[in-house]
Amino acid sequence: MLLRPNAVFAAPVLITYALWPGRFALKRAVLLYIPTGVALFVVMQLVYYGALGAAREHPVQSLAVFDLGGITHFSGDVRLPGDWTAEERRRLVGDCYDPYLWDAYWYGRPCAFVMERLERRDAVFGTDVITTAWRDAVLAHPLAWLAHRAAFTTQFLLRANFTLWVFDLDDKTRLALPDNPAFAAMLAVHDRLKPTLLFRAGAWLFACVLVAAFAWRRRDTAAGAYALAVSGSAVLYVASFAVLGVAADFRYAWWAVPAALTGGAALLARRDA
Incomplete structure (x- = not known):
């Protein structure tokens, strides 16, 4: 919740389930959704900038810059505010835009x-x-x-994206743990699996949609309530990146992985928890 502000779209579903784990009542969830989301947003501000004293990095403005860059690219009309030179305007329209992430406007070259x-x-x-x-x-x-936004969402859900940092932070030409056999084994498995659907955010989003659909008929049971809550929250969370995302790393879809796996397992269990 504190790491990803857009989790406010998913957290109310989980909180409703935590309060009433025996069954998932749609009407109750809908009535509590907005008040709970607003309360969580307020708590986030108090914890971030009050208790922790975090510096304001303006994440919403990062999104705005990314969108302005995308609009500039697709319309040919430079909408980023500023007195740009002719060469800079050419770059803004043709060279700067990358649907993968907004960093091209931050520290990426040549923009x-x-x-x-x-x-x-x-x-x-x-x-x-x-x-x-x-x-x-x-x-x-x-x-x-x-x-x-469609270009970003396609990149985020369907294409191969960054999944795992493996290099030494002080020397990016070296692996973080070059002499660790367990790390090497994990990396080998990762490299074999990365080209598969297991590392496509869209596959896990689709899995969560399926789990939620099958859980709907069993929402009056403990297992069905759990499966519907976790998979439904994951659908809301991952889908929110279609409008709010500024980077397409696979890590932003991680919640959908345990949600689909544990939700599916709950539905397959012989007895309700």
Whole structure:
């Protein structure tokens, strides 16, 4: 919850289940969904910026910059605020956009100049200038925004994405544990499985949809309630990245993996828990 703010879309389902684990009542879940989500958002702000004293990194503005870059790419109309040179405008339309992640505008080459201007030179990152530019861009080019979000979602759900960091942080030419046989064995298994559907976020999202569908008829039982709650929350969580995602790493879909596996196991159990 504290690591991924968009978990507020999934957490209310799990909280409702935790309070009433014997059966899943749709009406009750719907009535509690928005109040619980709002309460969790408030708690997140208090914990993040109050108790922990975290610095504000403006994740919503990162999303806005990514969307502005995507709209610029698909519409040909530069919507990122700033006085860009002709060469920079050419790059913004043709070279900068990567549906995989927004980092191309942050520290990626050749387009790190974007955040250099927005965050440092013009100091508009974290202000209403970005949110206003995002709103105006979406209203002006809604189809370009949809094309951008569709490109990201396709990358996130269907294509091979980053799955595991294996290098030494101090020397990225070396493995993190080069002399550890267990690590080497794990890496070998990972490399064999990565090209398969096991490492496609869309496969696990589909699995959660199936589990939720089969669990629906058994929602009045403990096993069915559990399966529906965990798989349903995973569907909401993973699906939220279609609109809110700024990077397509497989780790963002991890919750769908245990949700599908344990939810499916609960449905296959001979007795209700």
